[in-house]
Amino acid sequence: MDLSSQLPLLLGLAWLTPLVSFVAILFFGPRMGPHGRNAAWVATAAIVTSLVLSLTAFAVWLGAYPVTAAHHGESHAAMEPSAGVTFASEVMSPAEAPGAHGAPGAHGDSHASESDHGHADAHAQPHVPVAYSGEWYTLYEGGRLKLSIGWYIDALTILMFVVVTLIATCIHIYASGYMHDELHDVTDHEVTLADGHHFHRPGRFPRFFQALSLFCFSMLGIVIAGNLAMVFVFWELVGICSWFLIGFYYERTSASTAANKAFIVNRVGDFGMLIGMMALWGALGTLQFGDSTAVGVDGLAVPRPGLFSLFRPAEMGHELHVPDGMVKASAASEVATIAADHAANPADASSEIAARIPDWRKNGYGRWLLFIAGVGIFCGCVGKSAQFPLSVWLPDAMEGPTPVSALVHSATMVAAGVYLVGRFFPVLSPDVLLVIAYTGGITLFIAATIALVANDIKRVLAYSTVSQLGYMMLALGVGGWVAGLFHLVTHAFFKSLLFLCSGSVIHACHTNDMRKMGGLLKVMPWTGYTMLVGCLAIIGAGVPFVIGLSGYYSKDSILAQALAFSQANPGHSILFYAVAGGAALTAFYMFRLWFMTFMGSPRDHHVHEHAHESPQVMVAPLVVLAVAAVVAGWSLPGGLGIANLLEQARPAGTAEGMTGGFVFGETLTFPAEHESHVGSIHVTATLTAFATALGGVLLAAAMYLWNVLSPATVATVFRPVYTFLANRWYFDELYDAVFVKPVLGIASLASAIDREIIDRFVNGIAWSARQVAGIDAWLDRHLVDGFVNSTANATWSVGLKLRDLQTGRLRQYVMFIVVGTVVLFALASMAFRVSAS
């Protein structure tokens, strides 16, 4: 059994286990122990199984492709393909399991010989990541359309599997403690019924874990998906799961509204994603990521290049170019002309078209299609990852139970958007990347400023998530593929940690308002110190150039890449300032949160007296995640670390950097990511990060710990700014005025038309139908019924008369017989006589 069949098996099982748990809880949840208590065990067991399987896959992967320290400008010998091999040359026999086609040399046996190659010949070879792709099941195949359930597995997939299942495991365990209120009947104090009582309902413990399992299944589905259609399916599944979970307390208006808002805002983004998918499929006829082979008419294997090799073909050195299909689609009118000219001989036409494609490409045909495809896919990611301008749903999503917030904000929902941008990176053109970078930059700045003044502990974290997602997008947008995804992973750890800590605090205080907290460190030390670890991780704390928490490494690499980008493109240096400023803001609001919650004197004694440390089942995941938040960025002496692992999965041809662009200028330069590790840039970035973070922390300490600066005074001095930020830049109001109100206006107009015109018309028809029916009824009652009734009456009266004959007197009957016989005889004889005569 080689890797090409082992990995899909392991990860496929890891992917499906939560689905099994979902189905089991769906059907048997309420019967699992008292109030469905054991549903938590089922779901946790499933996700732990997934974690074990993912770790096994990870170990298998490491065994085959050991992670070594990245050598700048070089590729890993372990991943070196044999020179110039195209996938067509290693066509598999059908008996073999569907296996690796993603990369030449990915084959287990061919790999074994390659891993012995030294670095000697590695320098000349371009970097090609190892990837396995294939299909489990084809849903539909007809014409050009092929929908299948498949896999695309590379180092990124495996890393995401480990991260998602690890965090989900912690959250499952935590939630089994956090959700214990749902084990008995719940009186919801936030829902007041018309009669003035609070809403009372049975607990929904199994329902929560059921949705949690489905959520994990959906997210893993996105990660393992082998084609864009499958990504979209699970994309929507993630959306519906978030809807279930954000609206878990659906009796609360705020919760159900937030759930709807999240769902609808995401649909806006998904519309763009659909357009992107249509652009890709319409022009290229495939949505597969990896290459595959199909059986042609002559029974021979025909290569079917996937999206990645269409956009970055191996024979062109994996450089991004506009695929033939897109050029042809753009030059549709020319193609039609040629086809008309050669109507008699289609073969001539296709050869002439093929000959002219390079010309067309040079003239810029298909560039817009490439741009639209990239931006379209990114639109979906904007919605999912809550980027500007679709960021409004994420803070409202805080209405869900805190474990859900932790899951949504770290490993699942919002990670999906960044993950897809990362997965789709080879297809994104420089212009699209610039759009992504600016979207990320705007998002990170806006969200960070709002987080400065938020008082709801979960909202601060929510805006911090939005801001950090902006970081990731920006990193990807300036060409920092590893930096962005590295930050995704480290952020997943410390953000889930922060959320679970905040959940622990809320659990203890029964309020989200930080103004009522304070001095909690003595009461709940475990939560306090683990949260401190999370805060330090998110601001990227560390001793410069020596060691730091996970965020130190990932944020540094983002800053370095942004700096390298702004040096290469001085016109876009604002992106670097956004990142650096954002780092300071992050440090400020995170420590503002921590100081307000855990330090100082209790502000509300009622809350403080009732506060208590959370049970062990909730503290244990915090510790696990805190450890992960500290060490996730580290590399072991041999080079084993997340960044180097990601380096293995770096899309082919993206290591060299990119130049060009046509929408935003030809001079756009994306520096190669390893260049940002060069001394000058690296030192500047690290020192900037350290200085900004330190400044933020000191300011926060001055205002909330040492009380040198009164927050109230600051708020008064900057009154307009404060009001602006406290109202979240008036985004909700703006959208309300621009989108919601007009839509509601149109809706009420439509309903008025409906009521006044269509209803009138329909009612008129109904009225005339009633009149006709009245006539009909009269006819029925008087003519038809009259006839039937009179027949019945006649029969009845005849029957009454005949009854008199039935006297019951035997002798009379005999007389009747006799007389009757005589009469009959007489009649018969008369008749005989008549006929005889």
Next chain:
Amino acid sequence: MTPLAAVMPLFGLITEPISVAHYLVVGAVLFTSGVACMALKRNALGVLMGIELVLNGANVNFVAFASPYLQSADGRSLGLDGDVIAVFVIVLAAAEAAVALAITLNFYNNHGTVDIDQADDLKG
């Protein structure tokens, strides 16, 4: 034709040698007597006797038609068939008498009388 005129040929039979017609007259008389008995008697047993008379009146006819000595002018008779039917009718009469007497007995047990005018429970 007056009723008397219709009956007149019967008187002619007195002078005729015995033939089927004589038997038919006897059968008719028996039959009529039976019918009259059924129609007029109030006693259930009397009615049963009337039934026997009616049946036997018919039997006389069958036997007469079956007799080889009383052939019709064209020499045809029912032969043994008539005798068989007559025997069958006797069996039938016996069975019927058994059932009818049982009914009568029950009726008597219930009503304390055998007056059939009292037996009008089934009147409409």
